[in-house]
Amino acid sequence: MTAPDQGLHETAPLAALNIDVSYGRERALAGVSMLAPAGRLTVLAGPNGSGKSTLLSALSRILKPVSGAVLLDGRAMSDMPTREIARTLGLLPQGPLVPEGITVYDLVCRGRYPHQGFLKQWSAADEEAVGRALSVTGVEALASRPVESLSGGQRQRCFIAMTLAQETAILLFDEPVTFLDLRYQVEVMELIASLSRRHGRTVVAVLHDINAALQYADRIVFLKDGRIHDVLENPADCSEEHIHTVFGAKVTRVTHPLTGKPAFLPSPPTGAAP
Numbered sequence: 415m416t417a418p419d420q421g422l423h424e425t426a427p428l429a430a431l432n433i434d435v436s437y438g439r440e441r442a443l444a445g446v447s448m449l450a451p452a453g454r455l456t457v458l459a460g461p462n463g464s465g466k467s468t469l470l471s472a473l474s475r476i477l478k479p480v481s482g483a484v485l486l487d488g489r490a491m492s493d494m495p496t497r498e499i500a501r502t503l504g505l506l507p508q509g510p511l512v513p514e515g516i517t518v519y520d521l522v523c524r525g526r527y528p529h530q531g532f533l534k535q536w537s538a539a540d541e542e543a544v545g546r547a548l549s550v551t552g553v554e555a556l557a558s559r560p561v562e563s564l565s566g567g568q569r570q571r572c573f574i575a576m577t578l579a580q581e582t583a584i585l586l587f588d589e590p591v592t593f594l595d596l597r598y599q600v601e602v603m604e605l606i607a608s609l610s611r612r613h614g615r616t617v618v619a620v621l622h623d624i625n626a627a628l629q630y631a632d633r634i635v636f637l638k639d640g641r642i643h644d645v646l647e648n649p650a651d652c653s654e655e656h657i658h659t660v661f662g663a664k665v666t667r668v669t670h671p672l673t674g675k676p677a678f679l680p681s682p683p684t685g686a687a688p
């Protein structure tokens with residue numbers, strides 16, 4: 415476990431430097447520094463209300479820190495034009511709103527907006543990016559359906575497709591698998607992990623499922639009470655004590671028989687019948 419690596423922020427594609435974020439008078443993040451190293455999957459984990467979504471919003475400039483800075487490719491994000499940010503960084507927020515009456519195809523096309531402009535109209539490259547995103551998320555067959563008519567899990571995959579169609583070097587996901595059934599949880603996590611491992615994208619994801627985090631993350635940033643608790647550069651180092659300290663939960667560590675990675679099972683209260 416290490417402290418947030420201050421010196422590396424100049425080379426990391428995305429970095430928060432000592433940021434404070436407030437909602438009115440309520441301080442949600444205090445003195446948070448973190449890096450998203452290039453080509454790696456960084457997971458933000460921690461208890462409810464610890465500040466994970468707030469940090470992701472600050473990393474994508476949806477929320478402006480009251481102090482400190484967020485750097486995108488070494489430049490202060492606060493000084494950058496929105497369209498330039500959107501060409502570099504894509505965000506899938508928690509519970510995104512569905513535009514009324516929109517079809518899956520048109521929703522995914524919206525991912526290409528940052529690449530459009532007065533002089534640059536819809537191109538074959540845009541069409542190909544949309545096709546790839548529909549295919550990789552397995553929603554091609556739903557393309558003509560209104561998004562409102564889909565199940566929660568199907569919608570989530572469509573929003574992931576929209577985010578992928580943006581074809582950004584950095585991708586931020588806020589609880590991307592929360593509404594998905596087991597099959598799609600695995601498929602979407604495999605997809606997100608492959609974005610960094612195979613395609614070199616820099617990915618930051620908020621995950622509630624600590625076991626998914628341990629199986630897929632290259633590194634885990636734990637938040638607690640609006641601060642960085644610690645950073646696990648090697649998730650295999652995660653211990654029962656660590657989970658107890660961060661989440662206040664008693665757990666038993668087991669080893670995944672196929673991946674050899676740790677997983678945690680809830681421990682029943684002492685003396686409770688199984």
Ligand SMILES: Nc1ncnc2c1ncn2[C@@H]1O[C@H](COP(=O)(O)OP(=O)(O)OP(=O)(O)O)[C@@H](O)[C@H]1O
Nearest residue numbers: 437440441442460461462463464465466467468469
């Ligand atoms: N829109 C808001 N207005 C006021 N306070 C907010 C708002 N959003 C979040 N907060 C507060 O900021 C703190 C951090 O919330 P945040 O949603 O970032 O936590 P989280 O770790 O993502 O939680 P969860 O796991 O429950 O999604 C909490 O105390 C929360 O009550």
